[in-house]
Amino acid sequence: MSILDNLFTLNLTTFILILVIVFIFARGVVIIQPYQQGLTIRLGTYTGRMNPGFRWIVPFITEVIKLDLRTQVIDVPSQEVITKDNSPTNVDAIIYVRVMDPEKAYFEVAAYKAATVALAQTSLRGIIGDMELDEVLYNRDLINNKLRDMLDRETDQWGVKVERVEIKEVDPIGAVKKAMTEQTSAERERRAAILRADGEKRAAILSAEGLRQSMILEAEGDRQSKILRAEGDRQSKILVSQGEAQGLRIIALGSRSLDKRSITVLSLEALKKMAEGESTKIVLPFEISSLIKQSAKFLGATEDHMEESDSLIELSEELLGDMPGKDEAISSAQEILKDIEKIETSDVKMISKEKLDPKE
Numbered sequence: 095m096s097i098l099d100n101l102f103t104l105n106l107t108t109f110i111l112i113l114v115i116v117f118i119f120a121r122g123v124v125i126i127q128p129y130q131q132g133l134t135i136r137l138g139t140y141t142g143r144m145n146p147g148f149r150w151i152v153p154f155i156t157e158v159i160k161l162d163l164r165t166q167v168i169d170v171p172s173q174e175v176i177t178k179d180n181s182p183t184n185v186d187a188i189i190y191v192r193v194m195d196p197e198k199a200y201f202e203v204a205a206y207k208a209a210t211v212a213l214a215q216t217s218l219r220g221i222i223g224d225m226e227l228d229e230v231l232y233n234r235d236l237i238n239n240k241l242r243d244m245l246d247r248e249t250d251q252w253g254v255k256v257e258r259v260e261i262k263e264v265d266p267i268g269a270v271k272k273a274m275t276e277q278t279s280a281e282r283e284r285r286a287a288i289l290r291a292d293g294e295k296r297a298a299i300l301s302a303e304g305l306r307q308s309m310i311l312e313a314e315g316d317r318q319s320k321i322l323r324a325e326g327d328r329q330s331k332i333l334v335s336q337g338e339a340q341g342l343r344i345i346a347l348g349s350r351s352l353d354k355r356s357i358t359v360l361s362l363e364a365l366k367k368m369a370e371g372e373s374t375k376i377v378l379p380f381e382i383s384s385l386i387k388q389s390a391k392f393l394g395a396t397e398d399h400m401e402e403s404d405s406l407i408e409l410s411e412e413l414l415g416d417m418p419g420k421d422e423a424i425s426s427a428q429e430i431l432k433d434i435e436k437i438e439t440s441d442v443k444m445i446s447k448e449k450l451d452p453k454e
Contacts, residue, residue, distance in 0.1 A: 161196040183266045191207075192257055203252045209252065
């Protein structure tokens with residue numbers, strides 16, 4: 095029994111010893127990620143950096159501090175800041191930082207993230223305190239650049255690089271925001287009124303310009319119309335006058351050679367028309383004797399008639415004028431002579447008897 099007990103005890107001790115060795119070995123295994131950098135501290139002494147990969151250290155007496163070398167985003171909590179014009183405003187920001195020197199980031203500052211946030215809050219309060227609210231709202235890029243420069247200068251001794259700073263939100267408190275809203279509304283109304291007035295002015299100018307152009311065109315059209323109308327009236331009067339003059343010239347041309355005969359025939363025709371009326375009274379002209387004498391001479395005379403017939407008027411170009419021509423006037427006169435010669439002597443005697451018989 096004693097031999098078995100000894101073997102069991104020996105085996106158990108060996109197993110426990112193996113477990114202890116495995117545990118100790120496992121405690122000494124360290125894995126550094128590619129984006130990390132390890133700092134080795136053994137018994138309170140910094141022994142150096144540890145590169146990424148599988149590493150083994152002496153357990154229990156060695157400590158490995160892992161620092162992330164990637165760009166990290168730090169949110170600066172919102173805080174109330176009073177601007178230069180005494181306008182309380184809530185401001186928050188975002189900071190992008192990166193560890194450049196792991197030894198400084200760990201040994202020079204207790205917690206570089208918290209220190210960076212606290213420094214950003216105080217710096218932001220000082221920057222905005224020197225600016226008015228309108229400048230804060232309109233100059234965010236200026237605030238970002240100032241804050242980044244200040245933080246980068248201060249955090250350089252910590253081995254931290256401030257890559258970028260962004261003001262996330264600028265939120266004035268209720269009373270200030272209400273006043274800003276009213277101011278913005280008034281400004282927009284003012285701009286709208288200015289634009290409306292400018293539009294009305296432009297519309298009035300364009301309307302007046304259009305009316306002026308319309309009046310000018312209308313006056314020009316009226317002037318042209320009057321000129322054309324006057325020219326037409328002048329041409330019409332000239333043509334009418336020329337026509338009347340030509341008619342008078344033709345009448346004068348025809349009546350010059352047929353003076354006595356035509357007057358006699360026309361007088362007899364007039365007496366005939368007077369006799370054909372329904373009136374019982376016939377008024378004879380005072381010169382009826384001359385008419386009778388002329389009729390008798392017209393009916394009985396041959397030599398005088400021939401003499402008068404032979405003494406045709408010589409056609410004058412001055413009487414005819416330009417229109418109608420000489421040939422046309424001569425032909426018109428000859429036609430008139432032919433029409434008069436067609437009147438038979440018997441008809442003339444009958445007309446003279448009917449008109450001059452005292453019984454009737």
